[in-house]
Amino acid sequence: MDLLNTLVDKGLRREPPTRDEALAVLATSDDDVLDVVAAAGRVRRHWFGRRVKLNYLVNLKSGLCPEDCSYCSQRLGSTAGILKYTWLKPEQASQAAAAGLAGGAKRVCLVASGRGPTDRDVARVSDTIKAIKEQNEGVEVCACLGLLSDGQAERLRDAGADAYNHNLNTSEGTYERITTTHTYADRVDTVRKAHGAGLSACSGLIAGMGESDADLVDVVFALRELDPDSVPVNFLIPFEGTPLAKEWNLTPQRCLRVLAMVRFVCPDAEVRIAGGREVHLRTLQPLALHLANSLFLGDYLTSEGQAGKADLEMIADAGFEVEGTGEVTLPPHRVTAGGCGTSPAATSSAACASSSSAESVRGPGVPAAGEGASDGSSAGPGCGPCGGHGGTTGQDAPAVPAARTAPPAAAGEADAAGSTGAPKARTDLVAVRRRGAGTDVAPNA
Numbered sequence: 001m002d003l004l005n006t007l008v009d010k011g012l013r014r015e016p017p018t019r020d021e022a023l024a025v026l027a028t029s030d031d032d033v034l035d036v037v038a039a040a041g042r043v044r045r046h047w048f049g050r051r052v053k054l055n056y057l058v059n060l061k062s063g064l065c066p067e068d069c070s071y072c073s074q075r076l077g078s079t080a081g082i083l084k085y086t087w088l089k090p091e092q093a094s095q096a097a098a099a100g101l102a103g104g105a106k107r108v109c110l111v112a113s114g115r116g117p118t119d120r121d122v123a124r125v126s127d128t129i130k131a132i133k134e135q136n137e138g139v140e141v142c143a144c145l146g147l148l149s150d151g152q153a154e155r156l157r158d159a160g161a162d163a164y165n166h167n168l169n170t171s172e173g174t175y176e177r178i179t180t181t182h183t184y185a186d187r188v189d190t191v192r193k194a195h196g197a198g199l200s201a202c203s204g205l206i207a208g209m210g211e212s213d214a215d216l217v218d219v220v221f222a223l224r225e226l227d228p229d230s231v232p233v234n235f236l237i238p239f240e241g242t243p244l245a246k247e248w249n250l251t252p253q254r255c256l257r258v259l260a261m262v263r264f265v266c267p268d269a270e271v272r273i274a275g276g277r278e279v280h281l282r283t284l285q286p287l288a289l290h291l292a293n294s295l296f297l298g299d300y301l302t303s304e305g306q307a308g309k310a311d312l313e314m315i316a317d318a319g320f321e322v323e324g325t326g327e328v329t330l331p332p333h334r335v336t337a338g339g340c341g342t343s344p345a346a347t348s349s350a351a352c353a354s355s356s357s358a359e360s361v362r363g364p365g366v367p368a369a370g371e372g373a374s375d376g377s378s379a380g381p382g383c384g385p386c387g388g389h390g391g392t393t394g395q396d397a398p399a400v401p402a403a404r405t406a407p408p409a410a411a412g413e414a415d416a417a418g419s420t421g422a423p424k425a426r427t428d429l430v431a432v433r434r435r436g437a438g439t440d441v442a443p444n445a
Helices: 002-012 019-026 030-048 090-102 119-135 152-159 172-178 184-196 213-226 252-265 282-288 308-317
Strands: 051-061 107-112 140-144 163-165 200-202 205-207 230-235 270-273 294-296
Touching: 002 019, 002 030, 002 252, 019 213, 019 252, 030 252, 051 090, 051 270, 090 107, 090 119, 107 119, 107 163, 119 140, 119 152, 152 184, 163 184, 163 230, 172 213, 184 200, 184 213, 200 230, 205 213, 205 252, 213 252, 230 252, 252 270, 252 282, 282 308
Parallel strands: 051 107, 051 294, 107 140, 140 163, 163 200, 205 230, 230 270, 270 294
Antiparallel strands: none
């Protein structure tokens, strides 16, 4: 296919595709999906080899968010049965992080619901960052706390944070349809604040919210222009009790095409498979490793992910290897002398971005070694992932729970947006498991 040969050549040169070429990737048929994966896989292997970076989410504060993001189970007015608790203590968060790191995670993503942190919140998170770094040599820490005020990114950097996540989520043209309590420009401003402070910027999107192919291309090109180091790709987990509960629009093939398009537009970026991969990619998850070079280990913020042991087995069986703490994630041209191997500022007009994402993860009560957590829901304007929610509610953070091993099933329902004639998503396969359901204590709290 001439299109794919052209895109591979451009990707190896870090040259962006045209908008029409990106749209053409999304418009390919299911019959061509393996060709698309093979082509994008050449670009992925050129810049990242067969390495897979593992990230682990710690949910510092759950629920109680004043924002009205339609995709989020922690949103204002949500009736989803999720955990609600106030801030974890630094030692609790460090204990949670240790479980993910023992399972092979290289980066810990600290997520908190809410519009944005107060200065007191920044001080609290700074103490948590220091506690985690003191007890875990070589760990990378990414914060996802919402919209940042002037000076806050610098304070997080000085405390030892390596990265900051704030997803754009969808295109500027459709943003008001998804959220009204803050603007698309607010999100862009926070990503720029992180960049300006020398933090590795992490910003991505959510697919499956009823957007068009043009919307997806718009947001990915906007991300390329912002040049974050990491681009997490979330797949909406439609939670009951949220406005998007009926938006089952994704098939596994559609998800692969979205990931391939992101890889072609951001060839040398850390592309991360984030929230919703188990639900929508299902048994095709191993193919996604040929497109993305990073994923979340284990659970999401409010829903269960695949068991950490299963993630590690999937990576090995697919012929990939877990990236070690001594290895640099990004290609040399994106790496600077300081930081954690990611570029704090744009290094090339042809480069996109890569780093870490705040997709939901198993917070306080992380699973035992080998059972990590990953993000599947967005917590206020700061957390980009779309997706899962869990368990019971309470005002204080629960004690650390025991590890669990059962992975969730998954699915979808309607025709993928922009995929005329494509098979419908399989709602009969849906089995979104809320974090904490059926247990005395939720796994990530």
